[in-house]
Amino acid sequence: MADNELSNRLFKVLGSNDAPNFMIGVPYPLKYFKDLRNGRFFWPEYTSRHIKQLRKYINPKKIYLNTQVTRFYFERADKSLCEEHFQKLKNLWNDKDIVVVEGTMTRSGVGNDLYDNAKSVRRILGYSENAFYHYDEMLDTIVKNVSKEQLILLCYGMTATVLAYDLAKLGYWAMDIGHLDIEYEWMKMGATDRALIKGKHVNELKEVGGSDVGSCEDPVYQNQIIADITK
Template sequence: MLEKLKKAADRVFNVKIVNGKPIPVSIENSSTDTKEMEKILRQIHGELKSQKRELETIRLSATSDIMQAVSAFHSRQVMSLRESLNVLATTDKSLARFGDGEFRLMQLSDFNLRFQPNSPDLQSALREVFTSDNENLLIGFPQLFRDAHWSGVYQELWPNLKELVISSQSFANAHMTRPQAFSVLGDEAVRLWRKVWEGKKVVFVTGADSRFELIPELFDNLAGHEMVLSKSVDAYSDLTRLTDTLGDTNADMVLIALGPSGTILASKLADLGVRALDIGHLPNSYQNVFKGAQRPESIPVTRKS
């Protein structure tokens, strides 16, 4: 197949050699060769689709046992999106969320995020949060997905992660802050989130130059707010200052958008009796679903200067 494509391309393109490499310089007006090229490309496309289906079958078979175990855990111990939001809206519990980034930082010493380098201290802090027995702290566990990305994550991490799971613990659904919550629950998700902080004085914690926005659709019912800025890169190194600053706040709650450091900060503040919610990409998630904006992970970590 590739040889056929090469021969057709050689007929369609005029080629010259530049620095030892063939460079196409013009295209002949040959409808016959163009049709032949299109036919070959359609055949290649068909073969690639067939290979993709075969690879998907192999992936599902290879990850079947792991995904069954994760699914069983999820059914037993992870709340639905609605249940998770109802808990936040009707109690004073704090929230620390885990996603694939936090799990990989926690378990893989050579894994780094572009805005958060890893370290033994960071790994230890994340493990401490994940295994916390603070009854006023909800730990967020990701929504169950079975796609190639998440099956790969669990294939790599679940054997060790399951050893840290406390069998009696209920986890919140970490995707309550992600587009899935607004896609599944619609306006109900907006209503429940707004109920969490309605009439409250709030401190927002985010990185300097962060893309975080206080959009009125979510936050115009606050009694008041202030901003505390941290580092855009390696916010974990700023955690001691943040904990000291916020540990005696007079605000009703602290809302945090600070990546993995936000997970840890929420837990530390909860241990000090301060209600803290790691809300991450919440405004971006709202805008993605209701305004057609980009998904949170497609937006730069910091604003362009």
């Protein structure tokens, strides 16, 4: 089963030490959860329940990144630094040629200025659900269409973690930016609860229409697509 294979790959990536140019993150609330608007009760309970399992995979001597870095708005109790946080993230692709790898319903940066400071934007589209079933095809498509001088931004669910690892081993620069676009949309809205975004897949609201996005005929978006493995 692809789900079991993905789970096994994620565990291996978490404990990997064979790619010196690769860094992986863990949820920062495992360490510090006081600044969370939500989850202040979830994370202490989760950690206490799963501490034995976590110790099997998390090396206390290893430096981990913070997976919440791209979830910079909604979960934060103190939102005073959200705009500054966002701008620092955006500077990562300033004047760079970027390739966004995403699901067909993700449309990261469409309708906002998320990538306006990039030198160029290209896109490779994959499946919005069950992406890992088509993992080899996506990895092969990236390798065939992207140069090692370009920055790859992965908006591709849990599959993005494994892609970032395999691409790093091949000498590519890839970053899993997760829900950054949706968080940015919520920040611009001043949202106090998770909200639907017109034309964009919001996985956390799938049961209330988060997957009902329709087609995207935006000419800029369409012209940026260099490959679509769903076709």
